[in-house]
Amino acid sequence: MQATALLHLLQLSSPSLPIGAYSYSQGLEAALESGIVRDQLSARAWIVDTLHHVVARFEAPILCRLLHAFSARDAAAVREWNERFIAARDTAEFRAETIQMGYSLSRLVIELGLGDEALRGILQQQAEVPLPTALAYAVVALNVPHDAALLGMLFSWAENQVLVCVKSVPLGQVAGQKLLLSLQPELENAARCAEQLQDHELSNWSPGLSLLSMRHEVQYSRLYRS
Template sequence: MGMITARNTDPIQRIRMSTDAVMTLTQWLSPGFPVGAFAYSHGLETVIETGEIRSIQDLEIWLVDLIKHGSGRTDIVLLSASYSLDLNVTHEADTVSRAFAASAERLLETDQQGGAFCRTLDAVWNTKLGALTYPVAVGHAACIHHIPLALTARMYLHAFAANLISAAVRLIPLGQTEGQALLARLVPLIQSTAQEAVDTPLSDLASHCFAGDIAAMQHETQYSKVFRT
């Protein structure tokens, strides 16, 4: 496995390298990969409980904002900042990631999923990631395995959206076909946001989805819960 370079003129070899990267990321970001993503709603459970999200249209508005202006985009900035073999760079991104978490549950979510991701890669791929927050772990692992950053960013953000749609399908509830149709509609936004966020320096990290942050805070004291966040 390796990164495609201009010196690689063999089309078969280029296809193999590209396919290897896609297959590796598909495994890492699959719902079956043991990071426990199914247990987290990212605050969605609260806004569904309060009636702020009742339909696929409400959900789409919420997710568009999260992807474009909130934690979806910020995760890609953190992922990009950690795309380095220099552990000092990775640990700096991880420190910022933890400090940037707006609530205890947001920190729990990124810490627990990141730790599980690291443990699985360390066991299966013989890496030594240690314990990192989720976007930082994925970015650093992708660099170690020579997986292109742009591809990693797009697939990570796609998995982020897919997991929240899956949570909403169970909570609202929505039909699975409705959920898949929404995910398909979000693809152009996912691609453009990932492309922009990859080029954003860590010093420009920012989020404008305060309602999402507040929902995550309120979930901490919500009486009845299905999800951990």
């Protein structure tokens, strides 16, 4: 990867990107409340299971498809995968999360002047912009290689999950870094899976996670918005 593309990827994957990712746990806080996640081993099990059964089989493959659609300036394909992703958010929290972060990122990239007129036109045609759509737009606008962008997205997701565990399990900072380091082979496997799945194989079927998300909506004490 060229240095410029690498620097763009690091910026997109940075926790300092102002889209509010730090304020969401994606159901993890409810798992902490229920005792499913309670220590380093259970934290790792939670992250690995969610990565392989949800993120790698739905969110990441849809990002791949949106990357190809934006690269081809295929407005119909962008609209299709954009709408399918939003429709698959099966709780109010999960839907609000991706729409809020997608809105923040899409507004940021437009204000930064990223992308040509054709790309901007496709983005602005969407009634609502979830996070994968905004991220795909930014990646294509900045000429970041697709495979690197996919790994960056997966790493950013995993890093946020680990940070939730560091603050809320709680885990120490060193334990958190050990956990993140141990996830690298899992992230590589998840990326390979996402790139190979056919359209009919995509699935975010995870009723346990959905139920935890719905419980979190009425959870009495919480730090995160999902």
